[in-house]
Amino acid sequence: MPQAQREEIERLEELAATYRSRLGVLERQSAQFGLYVPPHIVVEQEQAEADLAQILETLERLRSGRHDGRPPYLGLSTFQECDADLFFGREALVAELVSRVERATFLAVLGASGSGKSSVVRAGLIPELRGGALPGSERWRYAILKPGARPLDALAAALTKLQGGDLGSALALRRQLAEGDRALLLAADMLYDGQEDVRLVLVIDQAEELWTLAPAEPAARAAFVAQEQRPFITLLLDAAESGPHGRAIADPDHPDDARRLPAPRRRIPRPRALDRRQRCNRQPAGTR
Numbered sequence: 001m002p003q004a005q006r007e008e009i010e011r012l013e014e015l016a017a018t019y020r021s022r023l024g025v026l027e028r029q030s031a032q033f034g035l036y037v038p039p040h041i042v043v044e045q046e047q048a049e050a051d052l053a054q055i056l057e058t059l060e061r062l063r064s065g066r067h068d069g070r071p072p073y074l075g076l077s078t079f080q081e082c083d084a085d086l087f088f089g090r091e092a093l094v095a096e097l098v099s100r101v102e103r104a105t106f107l108a109v110l111g112a113s114g115s116g117k118s119s120v121v122r123a124g125l126i127p128e129l130r131g132g133a134l135p136g137s138e139r140w141r142y143a144i145l146k147p148g149a150r151p152l153d154a155l156a157a158a159l160t161k162l163q164g165g166d167l168g169s170a171l172a173l174r175r176q177l178a179e180g181d182r183a184l185l186l187a188a189d190m191l192y193d194g195q196e197d198v199r200l201v202l203v204i205d206q207a208e209e210l211w212t213l214a215p216a217e218p219a220a221r222a223a224f225v226a227q228e229q230r231p232f233i234t235l236l237l238d239a240a241e242s243g244p245h246g247r248a249i250a251d252p253d254h255p256d257d258a259r260r261l262p263a264p265r266r267r268i269p270r271p272r273a274l275d276r277r278q279r280c281n282r283q284p285a286g287t288r
Contacts, residue, residue, distance in 0.1 A: 005062060008082055012059050018157065019052040040149045040213045047146075058082055079123030081130075087123035090116070094124035098133045101125070101201075106240035106248045108207075118205050121249060129201065136197040144203040149213045151232040152177050158202075159187050177235060178227070184235040185242055202236070207250040 026045040030037045058080065079087050097120070100107050111117045122144070132138040143158040156174035163169065176183040188200040210229050215221045240248050 009059065009062050012055050012062070014161065016052060016055045016059065019048055019055065023048050023052065038215065040215060043213065044149050047148075054078075054080075079119035081122055081127055084123045084127040087119065090120050090124055093120060094128055097121075097125045098128050101129065101249070102134050105242075106236070106250075108250050121203060121205070125249070126201075126203065137199070139195075139197065140199040140201055141191050142201045142203070144205060146206045147204065147209045147213070147232065149209075151210060151228050155184070155202075155232065155235070159184075159191075162191055162200075163187075178231055181231075181234050181238050184239045188239065202239075202248045204236070204248065204250040 023045065026041060026048065029041055030045065033041070054077065062082070097107070097109070109117050109121055126142060126144070129137040129140065130142065141162050143162055145154045145158040148154050152174055156170050156177055160166075160170040160173055165173075173183075173187065176186075180186075191200055192198045210232065214224045214229065236248050236250075
C-alpha cells in the first residue's frame with residue numbers, strides 16, 4: 001500500500017473517531033431537550049451523520065485496495081481530497097484559485113448552493129497545493145474545518161490535530177482562542193517552528209454556518225455572536241492581515257454571507273461549456 005494511502009487512512013480514522021465523539025455529545029444534548037430539540041442541534045447532528053457515513057465509505061474503499069471497483073461518478077456527493085483523480089472539468093478554475101492563493105492571504109470562494117464550491121477546493125485546489133503548485137506548498141500545513149454551531153471548538157480541534165495534541169491541548173487552545181485575538185497567529189507560529197517557507201492554510205468549508213446556525217432566540221443569538229461568531233472572524237482576519245505566512249479559504253453558500261468577509265473573492269459558476277461537461281462526464285470513467 002502506498003505511503004500516501006496509509007496516511008490518508010490514518011487521517012480518516014482519526015476524523016471518524018472525532019465525528020463519533022461529537023455525535024455522542026449531540027445525542028446527549030438532544031436527550032436533555034426531549035421532544036423540543038433546538039434546530040441547530042438537529043442540523044449539526046444530521047450533517048455529522050452524513051459526513052461520518054461518507055468517511056466510513058471512503059475508509060472501506062481505501063482499506064480494501066480494490067480501486068477498480070470504485071465508482072468513478074460521485075453523483076451529488078462532495079468530492080474529497082482522495083477523489084482528486086476523479087475531479088475533471090474545472091482545471092482552469094483551479095489554476096485561477098492557485099494563482100489567487102499565491103497573491104492573497106484570504107480567499108472567499110462564492111457560488112450558489114450545489115455549484116461545487118467545496119469540491120473545487122477539496123478535490124481541486126488543496127491537492128494542487130499539496131502537490132507543490134506554488135513554491136514550497138508541498139510543505140505547507142493544511143487544516144479543513146466546518147464551523148458548525150461551535151466554530152471556536154472546530155478551529156481548536158483542527159489546529160490541535162496538526163500539532164499532534166490531545167484533548168487537553170484542544171481545550172487549552174480553545175480557551176486561548178476565545179481570550180486573545182492573536183491566539184491563532186501564535187498557534188500558527190508554533191506550527192512553522194522557525195521555517196520561513198512554511199504556511200498554514202485554513203479551509204473554512206460551509207462558512208455560512210457562522211450565520212445560519214446562530215440560535216433564533218435573541219439572547220442566545222447575542223451570546224453566540226459575542227462568544228463564537230465574532231471571535232472566530234476576528235481571529236481569521238487578524239491572521240490574514242498579519243503577513244504572508246497564513247492562508248484562509250472560505251466558501252460561504254450565500255452572497256449575503258460573503259459580504260461579511262474580506263476580498264478577494266471568486267464566484268464559482270456552474271460548469272456550462274461543452275468541453276468542461278464532456279471532461280466531467282467522460283474522464284472519470286477513463287481512470288478505472
